[in-house]
Amino acid sequence: MKKLYIIVKKPSLIQAMSKTFSFYTSRTGYNKGTISLTSNGNYSLSMHSFGVSETTAKRTPEYKLAISQLSMDMFHAYETQIKQFTCMHHNMLQIPSSNSFDKELILMSPKTYIRQTINLKKPQRSEVEEDLRKEIKCLLHNPINDTNLNTESFIKENLNKLTEERQSHWQKAVNLFTQIEDAREKKENAKFYNEYRLEFNKKQAFIEGDNNIVEANLKEICANANLPFNVSLDYIYSMEDKTLSINIIIDDGLNIPILKASILASGKISVKEKSMKEIANEKTTCALSLLYYLGSLFFSASPNIDSIRISLWDKEMAIGYMWVEFNRSKFVNIIPTSINIASEFLSQLNYSDIKFNNGSMIISPIDKNIFKIKVQDLVKHLDDNRIVITRSKIKMKDK
Numbered sequence: 001m002k003k004l005y006i007i008v009k010k011p012s013l014i015q016a017m018s019k020t021f022s023f024y025t026s027r028t029g030y031n032k033g034t035i036s037l038t039s040n041g042n043y044s045l046s047m048h049s050f051g052v053s054e055t056t057a058k059r060t061p062e063y064k065l066a067i068s069q070l071s072m073d074m075f076h077a078y079e080t081q082i083k084q085f086t087c088m089h090h091n092m093l094q095i096p097s098s099n100s101f102d103k104e105l106i107l108m109s110p111k112t113y114i115r116q117t118i119n120l121k122k123p124q125r126s127e128v129e130e131d132l133r134k135e136i137k138c139l140l141h142n143p144i145n146d147t148n149l150n151t152e153s154f155i156k157e158n159l160n161k162l163t164e165e166r167q168s169h170w171q172k173a174v175n176l177f178t179q180i181e182d183a184r185e186k187k188e189n190a191k192f193y194n195e196y197r198l199e200f201n202k203k204q205a206f207i208e209g210d211n212n213i214v215e216a217n218l219k220e221i222c223a224n225a226n227l228p229f230n231v232s233l234d235y236i237y238s239m240e241d242k243t244l245s246i247n248i249i250i251d252d253g254l255n256i257p258i259l260k261a262s263i264l265a266s267g268k269i270s271v272k273e274k275s276m277k278e279i280a281n282e283k284t285t286c287a288l289s290l291l292y293y294l295g296s297l298f299f300s301a302s303p304n305i306d307s308i309r310i311s312l313w314d315k316e317m318a319i320g321y322m323w324v325e326f327n328r329s330k331f332v333n334i335i336p337t338s339i340n341i342a343s344e345f346l347s348q349l350n351y352s353d354i355k356f357n358n359g360s361m362i363i364s365p366i367d368k369n370i371f372k373i374k375v376q377d378l379v380k381h382l383d384d385n386r387i388v389i390t391r392s393k394i395k396m397k398d399k
């Protein structure tokens with residue numbers, strides 16, 4: 001098995017907040033104060049002006065508005081924090097079908113060089129004649145020249161010869177330009193074709209699930225994945241079976257924030273510990289959300305991956321949480337923002353100990369030995385069925 005790691009990019013800790021407000025009293029004029037709020041819901045007020053008591057400041061509407069806004073900001077911070085754990089699946093990739101990549105490959109074609117056109121007009125007889133008339137006019141006005149020159153005779157004598165000369169020079173220029181463009185077209189089209197073949201071969205290898213490409217893509221996926229905790233992964237990829245089998249180990253265990261915030265009638269915030277039922281429900285949602293988010297990322301490693309088998313483990317693989325096989329054919333129809341991950345998970349071939357109670361989900365850890373044996377049995381059953389189906393297809397072809 002090959003190992004990969006996903007490291008948290010930023011901590012999900014709730015930070016203390018503060019808000020400064022201004023207010024007016026007839027005795028002291030304009031004043032300022034700053035309200036500070038800790039992540040535990042403790043408020044404190046500090047005044048910027050002398051001679052104004054905290055009691056006076058707390059009676060003002062500006063203080064009450066600032067308290068309300070600060071409380072709401074802290075409430076949203078708690079909401080955002082838990083969403084990092086329970087809404088990872090909202091960031092799932094939309095998975096295209098394998099056929100769509102095959103169509104892209106068929107439609108690929110090399111670029112072609114666009115020939116340039118020469119911006120040089122062919123000299124016309126009338127233009128040569130006009131130039132000759134201008135020339136004889138200049139000659140007649142020059143006192144050192146013979147004044148007996150006849151315009152028509154001069155034109156008749158020189159027109160054909162000069163026209164042929166100019167058109168000959170023009171043709172040579174056109175021929176040279178054409179030769180240059182022929183050489184340039186050949187060179188550029190050869191370059192375009194080489195670029196096309198490189199891109200075609202690269203895309204074809206990606207579609208066919210080349211081992212090196214899948215390995216490189218999985219590394220990049222893990223480097224860019226956004227999770228609220230560190231995870232370790234080991235995987236086996238079978239290009240022939242079009243299957244990716246992954247163990248996901250949550251390094252520090254499946255832990256979620258245990259504090260929650262609520263807004264009181266006074267406008268202040270209340271921060272307290274969640275109930276055991278709430279924690280259990282959010283842990284289960286977190287585990288499912290993690291599977292679907294990472295599943296979508298792993299499918300993007302190659303269109304050759306038709307199925308992904310994921311085992312979710314607690315730290316050091318001491319206990320198992322759930323196993324599931326995702327199929328690309330089902331994943332292509334998932335809409336990340338509207339998916340019900342619980343019901344969707346149950347529609348997949350899976351193994352877990354999830355109990356439903358009054359709208360809540362509770363996942364129970366499974367002994368690692370029992371978990372391994374059960375997963376091995378499921379995988380063997382799937383592989384045996386795949387062999388039978390493959391043999392049936394071969395027999396049908398033979399007929």
